[in-house]
Amino acid sequence: MVKTAKVSASHETGGLIVHISGLLPSLSPAEQRVARLVVADPADAARRTITDLATAAETSEATVIRFCRSVGMDGYPQLRIRLAAEAARRVEPPDARVVGGDIPPGADLAQIIATIAFSDARAVEETAEQLDAAVCEQVVEAISGAGRVDIYGAAASGFVASDFQQKLHRIGRTAFYFPDVHTALTSAALLGKGDVAMGISHTGTTLDAIEVLEQARARGATTVALTNFPRSPITDVADYVLTTAARETTYRSGAMASRLAQLTVVDCLFVGVAARNRARAKKALEVTAEAVQPHRVKGRRA
Amino acid sequence: MVKTAKVSASHETGGLIVHISGLLPSLSPAEQRVARLVVADPADAARRTITDLATAAETSEATVIRFCRSVGMDGYPQLRIRLAAEAARRVEPPDARVVGGDIPPGADLAQIIATIAFSDARAVEETAEQLDAAVCEQVVEAISGAGRVDIYGAAASGFVASDFQQKLHRIGRTAFYFPDVHTALTSAALLGKGDVAMGISHTGTTLDAIEVLEQARARGATTVALTNFPRSPITDVADYVLTTAARETTYRSGAMASRLAQLTVVDCLFVGVAARNRARAKKALEVTAEAVQPHRVKGRRA
DNA sequence: CCACGGATGAAACTTACTTTCACGGAGGCG
DNA sequence: CGCCTCCGTGAAAGTAAGTTTCATCCGTGG
Numbered sequence: 305m306v307k308t309a310k311v312s313a314s315h316e317t318g319g320l321i322v323h324i325s326g327l328l329p330s331l332s333p334a335e336q337r338v339a340r341l342v343v344a345d346p347a348d349a350a351r352r353t354i355t356d357l358a359t360a361a362e363t364s365e366a367t368v369i370r371f372c373r374s375v376g377m378d379g380y381p382q383l384r385i386r387l388a389a390e391a392a393r394r395v396e397p398p399d400a401r402v403v404g405g406d407i408p409p410g411a412d413l414a415q416i417i418a419t420i421a422f423s424d425a426r427a428v429e430e431t432a433e434q435l436d437a438a439v440c441e442q443v444v445e446a447i448s449g450a451g452r453v454d455i456y457g458a459a460a461s462g463f464v465a466s467d468f469q470q471k472l473h474r475i476g477r478t479a480f481y482f483p484d485v486h487t488a489l490t491s492a493a494l495l496g497k498g499d500v501a502m503g504i505s506h507t508g509t510t511l512d513a514i515e516v517l518e519q520a521r522a523r524g525a526t527t528v529a530l531t532n533f534p535r536s537p538i539t540d541v542a543d544y545v546l547t548t549a550a551r552e553t554t555y556r557s558g559a560m561a562s563r564l565a566q567l568t569v570v571d572c573l574f575v576g577v578a579a580r581n582r583a584r585a586k587k588a589l590e591v592t593a594e595a596v597q598p599h600r601v602k603g604r605r606a
Numbered sequence: 607m608v609k610t611a612k613v614s615a616s617h618e619t620g621g622l623i624v625h626i627s628g629l630l631p632s633l634s635p636a637e638q639r640v641a642r643l644v645v646a647d648p649a650d651a652a653r654r655t656i657t658d659l660a661t662a663a664e665t666s667e668a669t670v671i672r673f674c675r676s677v678g679m680d681g682y683p684q685l686r687i688r689l690a691a692e693a694a695r696r697v698e699p700p701d702a703r704v705v706g707g708d709i710p711p712g713a714d715l716a717q718i719i720a721t722i723a724f725s726d727a728r729a730v731e732e733t734a735e736q737l738d739a740a741v742c743e744q745v746v747e748a749i750s751g752a753g754r755v756d757i758y759g760a761a762a763s764g765f766v767a768s769d770f771q772q773k774l775h776r777i778g779r780t781a782f783y784f785p786d787v788h789t790a791l792t793s794a795a796l797l798g799k800g801d802v803a804m805g806i807s808h809t810g811t812t813l814d815a816i817e818v819l820e821q822a823r824a825r826g827a828t829t830v831a832l833t834n835f836p837r838s839p840i841t842d843v844a845d846y847v848l849t850t851a852a853r854e855t856t857y858r859s860g861a862m863a864s865r866l867a868q869l870t871v872v873d874c875l876f877v878g879v880a881a882r883n884r885a886r887a888k889k890a891l892e893v894t895a896e897a898v899q900p901h902r903v904k905g906r907r908a
Numbered sequence: 909c910c911a912c913g914g915a916t917g918a919a920a921c922t923t924a925c926t927t928t929c930a931c932g933g934a935g936g937c938g
Numbered sequence: 939c940g941c942c943t944c945c946g947t948g949a950a951a952g953t954a955a956g957t958t959t960c961a962t963c964c965g966t967g968g
Contacts, residue, residue, distance in 0.1 A: 332915060350687055354956055364917040369957060380956060381686075381924090385652050388687040389694035413746065414739040416881065417874045421734030425727045426869050432723030437716040444715065459772070463765045467865070470761070562871045563769070564866050568726050571862045572719045579718065634946060656925060666948040671926060682925060683955090 319434040320390045321346055322549040324375050330535040335371040337361040342383075354380045420560065427550040427561035428568045434549050435569065440571035443500075443544050444576035446526045447472070450500040453479040454525075456488045456516045457504035460559035464530075464566040465504050471574045485512040492516050495525035502528040506548075506562040508536020517541040530569055532562055611752075622692045623648055626677050637673040639663040643684075649693035658680045703856055707838070722862065729863035730870045732851040737871065745802075745846050746878035748828045749774070752802040755781040758790045758818040759806035762861035766832075766868040767806050773876045787814040794818050797827035804830040808864040810838020819843040834864055 321343055328339050338361040342349045349357060358365045369380060377383040447453055453472060457465030462483055469481035482488040492501055503513035503522030508531035517527045518541045529542035531549055539545045548565035623645055630641050640663040644651045651659060660667045671682060679685040736817035749755055755774060759767030764785055771783035794803055803822030805815035810833035819829045820843045831844035836851055841847045850867035 313948070334916065348745055350691075352953090355954090358917095366917060366958080367915090370916090381655075381683075384683075385686060387688040389652075389692040392691035392694040411876070412739075413743050413878050416877050417734050417737055417739060417742065420873045420877060421730055421870060424866075424873065425730040428727045428730060428866070429723055432719050437714070437719060440719065441715050460769070463769050463772075467762070467765050560869075560876075564726075564730070564869060567862075567866060567869075568723060569724045571726065572715070574862075575718050575722060576715050636947065655923090667925070668948060669946090672946090704909090854922080 305334070308422060309404065319430050319549055320375075320386050322430045322551060323434060325551050326533055326547065327375055327535065329533055331371070331374055334361070334363045334367045335374060338368055338371045342387065346387040350388040350391060391537075392421050418424070423551070423561050424564050426563040428550070430549040431547075431565040431568050432572075434547065436546075439544050439546060439570060440576060443528050443546065444573055444580065445592060446528070446544070447573065447577050448498050448580045450498060450526070451478065452495065452499045453477060454488065454491050454495060454499070454501045454516070454520065455479060455481045455504070456485075456492075456502070456513050457481075458485075458510050458512055459565050459567065461504040461506060461510070461513075461530075464563060464570060465502070467567065467575065468502070468570045471570070472577065475574075475578050477577065485516070488516045489519055492519040492525075493523060495520045495523045497524040499523075499525040500528060501525050502530065503538055503542070504566060505536075505538050506531045506532050506550075506566070508533045508538040508557060510538070510590065514538050514541055530566055622677075622688050629677055632873070633673070633676055636663070636665040636669045637676060639665060640670055640673045641677075644689065648689040652686050652690040652693060652780070726865050726866050729850070729852040729867040733849075733867040733870050736849065736851050736873075737874065738831070738848075741846050741848060742874060743877060745830050745848065746875060746882065748802050748830070748846070749779070749875065749879050750882045751800065753780065753800055754797065755779060755802045755804065756790070756793050756822065757783045757795060757804045757806070758782060758787075758794075758815050759783075760787075760812050760814055762865050763806040763808060763812070763815075763868065766865060766872060767804075769869065770804070770872045770876065773872070774879065777876075777880050780877065787818070790814070790818045791821055794821040794827075795825060797825045797828040799821045801825075801827040802830060803827045804832065805840055806832045806868060807838075807840050808834050808852075808861060808868070810835045810840040812840070816840050816843055832868060834867070 324339055325343055328336060328343075331339055332423050338357065341357065341361050352360065354365050354368050358368045361368070372378070374384045375383070377386065422445050453469075455465040455469050457463075462481075466481045466483075469479045472479035480491060482491055486522045495501055499520070501517055503510075503517045505513045508529070513529075514537055517529065517538065520540055521527045521543075526544070527542045528544045529538045529548065531538055532548045532550070534545065544571055548569060550560060550561040550565040626641055627645050630638060633641055640659065643659065643663050650803075654662065656667050656670050659755075660670045663670070674680070674682050674685045677685070679688065755771075757767040757771050764783075768783045768785075771781045774781035782793060784793055797803055803814075803819055805819045807815045810831070815831075816839055819831065819840065823829045823843055823845075828846070829844045830846045830848065831838050832841045832848045832850070834850045835841075836847060836849050848871055850864060850865040850871060852863040861886075
C-alpha cells in the first residue's frame with residue numbers, strides 16, 4: 305500500500321477541478337455540497353472567503369477545511385489560489401449551454417457533435433495532465449518484466465482491456481484478456497510473482513474486476529487498477545493506481561469520455577513498454593502488419 | 607490616497623503584471639521592493655503569505671498592504687488571487703519537439719504522455735470539425751429506422767465496431783457485431799431494405815469490411831463507411847461516408863489516435879440516435895444500469 | 909437495545925491580514 | 939540656522955480569516 309500513497313502527490317499543476325469531480329463520490333454529503341459549488345464556478349469560489357463559501361454550501365467552515373484536505377490541499381488559502389489559477393486557464397467551451405455537461409433536448413446534431421468532441425477532447429487532455437508519470441513508469445517496468453499480463457474489464461472497460469491486450473500482444477508481450485469472470489479468475493489464480501494483473505473499471509466498484517485483482521494479488525502478482533475514482537474500492541487491491549479524469553454527462557452509462565480517457569492511458573503504457581525495447585517492438589509491428597497485408601486492397605487510399 | 611483612486615477602476619481583468627511594472631517608478635522605495643518581487647515571480651508571490659512577502663522584501667506587512675492599494679487591489683488576498691490567475695494564464699506551449707508527432711528515442715514517460723495526449727486530443731477535435739452533420743443526420747435516421755444494424759470492423763476497428771454495437775443494444779436497438787468475416791458475410795446476406803450495415807476501417811482498404819458492405823448493399827441495405835481516408839476503396843461501396851481526421855504517427859499500426867477519432871464519431875451517432883427517442887433510450891439505460899448493480903460494490907467510493 | 913464510528917457544526921484558538929499611530933528624516937519657510 | 943510640516947515607514951494593536959478541538963448527532967451492526 306505504501307507505493308500508492310504517493311499518487312496523491314502528483315496533482316501539482318492543473319486538473320484540479322477534474323480531480324475534485326473525480327473525488328466527489330468519495331466525499332461526505334456536506335463536503336459534496338462544497339465540492340459542487342467549487343466545480344460549478346471555480347472563479348467565484350476563489351473570490352469567496354471561507355465563511356462565505358461555508359454559508360453558500362449550507363455548512364460550517366470546519367467542513368470546508370475538511371474538504372480542502374480531502375482534495376489534497378493544505379488549507380483554504382491554497383485551494384483559493386489553485387482555483388483562481390485553474391479558472392484563469394480555462395478555455396471557454398464552444399457553447400456554454402451545450403457544454404454545461406448535458407445535451408439539451410432540442411439540440412441538433414451539430415451541437416451534439418460539438419459537445420461530445422469537447423468533452424472527449426477535454427477528458428483526454430485532463431487525464432494526461434493528472435497522470436502520474438512516476439506511477440506509469442513503474443507500471444511500464446512491471447509489464448516489461450512480466451512473464452504474463454492479465455487484463456480484466458467489464459462492458460465498456462472490456463473493450464479497453466481487450467485493446468490493451470491486443471496492443472501488448474502485437475509487440476510480442478504475453479498478455480491475456482478474458483471477457484468471462486470465471487475464466488479470468490482461473491487465469492489470475494495461475495499468476496505468480498513477477499506477473500501483472502490489471503483491472504479496468506471506470507467507477508472502481510465493479511466486483512468482478514476487484515475479485516480478479518484480489519486473486520492475482522494473493523498469488524503474488526503485481527496489481528494495477530485503472531479507474532476514474534482515486535479512492536474507489538478497486539484501489540484497495542491495487543499496487544499501482546492509474547486514474548482517468550473524465551466527467552461523464554448524461555447517458556453516462558454510455559461511458560463515452562471515460563472510455564477515451566482509459567484508452568489514452570493505455571496508449572501511454574503501450575508506447576512506454578514499446579519504447580523500452582524499440583527494436584524488438586518495431587520488428588514485431590512490421591511483421592504483424594505484413595501478416596494482414598493480403599487482406600488489404602492494394603493501391604490508392606487518397 | 608487620492609492619487610491611486612482612479613487606477614482601480616480599470617484593469618478589471620488581465621495585465622496585472624504589466625500594470626504593476628508601469629506603476630513601479632511611482633511607488634515609494636519600500637513598495638518598489640515588493641513590486642519587484644511580485645513582477646519577478648508572480649506565481650511564487652501568490653504562494654507567500656503577507657508576512658512572508660514582507661520579510662522577503664525587507665519591509666513590513668503594512669507596506670505590502672499599501673502596495674496592494676497602490677496597484678488598485680482591495681487587499682492582499684485579492685492581489686494573491688489575481689497573481690495566481692495571471693501566472694496561470696501564461697501557458698507555455700507544449701514542447702514542440704515532442705508534439706511534432708513522433709516520439710524521440712530518448713523520451714521519458716512524461717514526454718510520451720504529453721505527445722500522445724496532444725495527438726489524441728487533436729484527432730478528436732479535428733474529427734469533429736470536419737464531420738459532416740448532414741451525413742451524420744442521415745446515418746442517424748437510417749439507424750433509427752433500421753430493423754437491424756450490422757457493424758463490421760477488424761482488429762482495432764473491431765473494438766470500435768463492438769463498442770458501437772453494445773451502445774446501440776443498450777438503448778434497445780437491434781445491432782450486431784461479428785468478429786468473424788464469415789459470420790459477418792452470412793449475416794449481411796440476410797439484411798434487406800431498411801436495414802443498415804456499417805463498415806469501419808481506418809485505412810479504408812480492409813477487404814473484409816468492403817466485402818461485408820458489398821454483400822449488404824447487394825441485398826438492399828443502407829451502407830455506411832467509417833474511415834480516415836475519404837477516397838479509399840471502402841467508400842465505393844458505401845451510401846454514406848463518415849470520415850475521421852487522425853494523423854497517425856509512428857507505431858501507427860498501434861492505431862491509437864485513429865481509434866479515438868472513430869470512437870468520437872460513434873459517440874456522436876449514438877447520442878444522435880438516443881436523442882431521437884429520449885424517453886425510450888433513457889429508460890433502457892436505466893434498466894440496463896440496474897441490471898449490473900448487484901455486480902458493484904455498494905456504498906460510497908471511499 | 910446499546911455500543912460504535914463517522915459526520916457535523918459550535919466554539920475555542922491560531923494565524924493572517926488590516927488599521928492605527930508614533931517615529932524619523934527630508935524639504936521648506938521663517 | 940532652526941523649527942515646522944509632511945511623507946514614508948514599521949511596531950503594535952485590532953480585526954477578520956482560517957484552523958483545531960470537541961461534543962453531539964445519526965446511522966450501522968452486534
